[in-house]
Amino acid sequence: xxxxxxxxxxxxxxxxxxxxxxxxxxxxxxxxxxxxxxxxxxxxxxxxxxxxxxxxxxxxxxxxxxxxxxxxxxxxxxxxxxxxxxxxx
Amino acid sequence: xxxxxxxxxxxxxxxxxxxxxxxxxxxxxxxxxxxxxxxxxxxxxxxxxxxxxxxxxxxxxxxxxxxxxxxxxxxxxxxxxxxxxxxxxxxxxxxxxxxxxxxxxxxxxxxxxxxxxxxxxxxxxxxxxxxxxxxxxxxxxxxxxxxxxxxxxxxxxxxxxxxxxxxxxxxxxxxxxxxxxxxxxxxxxxxxxxxxxxxxxxxxxxxxxxxxxxxxxxxxxxxxxxxxxxxxxxxxxxxxxxxxxxxxxxxxxxxxxxxxxxxxxxxxxxxxxxxxxxxxxxxxxxxxxxxxxxxxxxxxxxxxxxxxxxxxxxxxxxxxxxxxxxxxxxxxxxxxxxxxxxxxxxxxxxxxxxxxxxxxxxxxxxxxxxxxxx
Numbered sequence: 001x002x003x004x005x006x007x008x009x010x011x012x013x014x015x016x017x018x019x020x021x022x023x024x025x026x027x028x029x030x031x032x033x034x035x036x037x038x039x040x041x042x043x044x045x046x047x048x049x050x051x052x053x054x055x056x057x058x059x060x061x062x063x064x065x066x067x068x069x070x071x072x073x074x075x076x077x078x079x080x081x082x083x084x085x086x087x088x089x
Numbered sequence: 090x091x092x093x094x095x096x097x098x099x100x101x102x103x104x105x106x107x108x109x110x111x112x113x114x115x116x117x118x119x120x121x122x123x124x125x126x127x128x129x130x131x132x133x134x135x136x137x138x139x140x141x142x143x144x145x146x147x148x149x150x151x152x153x154x155x156x157x158x159x160x161x162x163x164x165x166x167x168x169x170x171x172x173x174x175x176x177x178x179x180x181x182x183x184x185x186x187x188x189x190x191x192x193x194x195x196x197x198x199x200x201x202x203x204x205x206x207x208x209x210x211x212x213x214x215x216x217x218x219x220x221x222x223x224x225x226x227x228x229x230x231x232x233x234x235x236x237x238x239x240x241x242x243x244x245x246x247x248x249x250x251x252x253x254x255x256x257x258x259x260x261x262x263x264x265x266x267x268x269x270x271x272x273x274x275x276x277x278x279x280x281x282x283x284x285x286x287x288x289x290x291x292x293x294x295x296x297x298x299x300x301x302x303x304x305x306x307x308x309x310x311x312x313x314x315x316x317x318x319x320x321x322x323x324x325x326x327x328x329x330x331x332x333x334x335x336x337x338x339x340x341x342x343x344x345x346x347x348x349x350x351x352x353x354x355x356x357x358x359x360x361x362x363x364x365x366x367x368x369x370x371x372x373x374x375x376x377x378x379x380x381x382x383x384x385x386x387x388x389x390x391x392x393x394x395x396x397x398x399x400x401x402x403x404x405x406x407x408x409x410x411x412x413x414x415x416x417x418x419x420x421x422x423x424x425x426x427x428x429x430x431x432x433x434x435x436x437x438x439x440x441x442x443x444x445x446x447x448x449x450x451x452x453x454x455x456x457x458x459x460x461x462x463x
Contacts, residue, residue, distance in 0.1 A: 013149060039165075043149040047170050047193045054148045088147035 002029050002078040006040075009084045014039045016082075026057060027070035029080055044082055054088025057081070091422040091462040095140065096431055097128035100455035102142050104160055114439040114448035116429070120160050130417065132200040133463035136208045140463065141166075141227060143197035143213075151197050153227050166227035169194055169215055172234065181243045183251060190217050190252045199417075201258040204265020212268065214255030218245050220270055222284060233284040236270075241289065241308045245275035248311050248330065256416055257315040261322050269340060271315035271327065276307045279340055293343035297331045313356045314416040316368075319423075324365030328358040328416070333370060335395060346395035351382050357419035359428055361443075366394035369421070369444060371414040371430060379413050386410040388430075390444050404447030405438060412436050417459035431457025 002023060006016035016037065023029035027049075034041040046052050051067040058064070058081040064072040074080060094105040094116065104120035122142070129145040140156045142163070154163040171192040174180065180189050199214030203222065213221045213230065219237060221230040236242060245253035257271030266283040269290065276291030291307040299309050311330035318324040323339040332353040333346040346353075354375030361367035370389045373379045381387065386405040389398045406412075412432035419430040428444060431437045435457065437450035 010149065013146075013152075042152075042168075046150060048191065052148065052150055084148045 001076060002074045002080050004029060004033055004080045004082070006044075006082045007084045010040070010043055010082070014043055016040050021080075023074055025070060026059060026064050026066075026072045026074055026080065029074050030057075030070065030082075054085040056083045056085050058083060091427070093133075093463045094420070094429060095131045095133060095459075095461045095463050096437065096454065096457055097131040097142065097417075097459040098431070098435070098455040098457050099127050100125055102128045102131055102160075103454060105450070114450045115441070116437075116439055116450045118451070122160055122163065123154075128458060129196055129198060130200045130459050131461055132202065133461060134202045134211070136202060136205065137226075139226065141200050141211070143200060145196050151194055153197060155227055167223070167229050168197070169213055169219060169221035169230040169232065171219060172232055172237070184244055184246050186246075186251070188251055192217075194219075195250070195252060196254070198254045198256045199258050201260060204260055205262065207265055212258040212260070214258050214270060216247075216250055216254035217252030218242055218254060218272060218275060220255050220258070220284070233280075233287070235285060236278060236280075236287045239287070242275065244308055245272060246309075248273045257312070259315060259317045259322075259325070262319070263322065269315065269317075269325070271312045273313060274309060274311040274330075276310040277312060277315060277327075277340060277343075290340035291343065292341070293336075293345070294327070294329055294334050295331060295345070314358050316358045316360045318360045318365035319362035321363070321365040324360075326358050326360050326368045328355050328370055330354070330376065333358075333395065335368075337365065337394075346391075348398075349395075350389060350398050350400050351387060354379075355414070356416040357414040357430060358416075359419045359421040361425040362421065362423055363425060364392075367392050367425070367443075368395075369419065369428060371419060373413050380411045381413075384409045384411060386412050386432075386438075388444050388447075399444075401444040401447070403445065404440075404449070406436075415458055417461075418457045420460040420462050422462045427462075429460055429462075431460050433457070 001020040005018045021029045021032035092107045096103040101124040102122045105116045107115045127145040130143040144152045195216040201212045203210035209226045211223045220233040259269040261267035269279045279290045289307045291310045294310040295304045312327040315327045326335045334343040352372035355372045359369040385407045388401040414430045421428045429439045435454040438447045
């Protein structure tokens, strides 16, 4: 299972502890996480399911290419980091 | 007379109360909530005492919070959600810039309680160009689909923002199914049936930013804010991009107000709750410059329906003042004597005498987005 971590900045709005999640794509992994933490979904993704403009998602250190459909591949040993962008403040 | 004030700013929500002991204005800050977070709109609901604050997070999107205890504790409630795009439909491009306008919430720009008898019901105006209603104190929201799916809506365009937005929602106190909205840029629209159907009602406004033959096109108008006379609701005023207009017949016709002193550009407007001929405006140099003429802040007041104006300057900075009051940043209370406005520089000014004299409340708040009595 991929290991998923969230920016510290999100924690004051919604608790998002590190977790392991199943999934072969970023979409599947995040859907797994949000299935038990629905509130967090709206803080990371917009209502169309895309990564919010000033949020970033990294897989194994690389920013995801497909911010709309989240189709980037994830392996069982991947690290998925949900980060706050430098912009947007 | 209201003794409590809510100020939404770029960096938090400020509660003020009046006690007569601070800076001569009588107002002092008693509470700060959401410090550091942009508060795009705040409203106090007189029907049940709730306060709603719309947060415009740069990273995490827009969120709506409600307090049922005067601001001590807050609950995050729902936000408006745009409809799924029907099959084969593409998101519209901005008619001028060509930029694609996605169907998703960009900002909550306006919040208003619905009718007096509709406790728990709210209206929200949003960017891009959406109007939503909640019947459950913000927990869930329903889009007014007739307005959103109209062909004319696709021609709306943004002014200060990329997308058009609904910034004014006016519920008729005589009939809560009659609701008027102001759109930048999309004119004014009215429903008589609670939002099921809509008709444009911006006749008489003109737009100098359009080709001459389209200057009076109602759907292209940019009323920066539309404000009714609370107890004479067929009378409304608007500070439009191209001047000041008023209607006295429930938006059938808008009349341009000539000979506004200093400048007729601005954003904010207040109307006396009982006297439809009395209104206040905060002018700025038009239109891309947007600062007080000669760096001297003033408020324009008319008491005769726009036939003449008083230039109100006493107590306002008259040297190197570069304050602009945003469209929601001027408020008047139910007595019609007390007004307060906040500015882009974080200054707040209050009057107890309809603007004859002003006192500074603060020069050090974050940029002010909205001011509302509570």
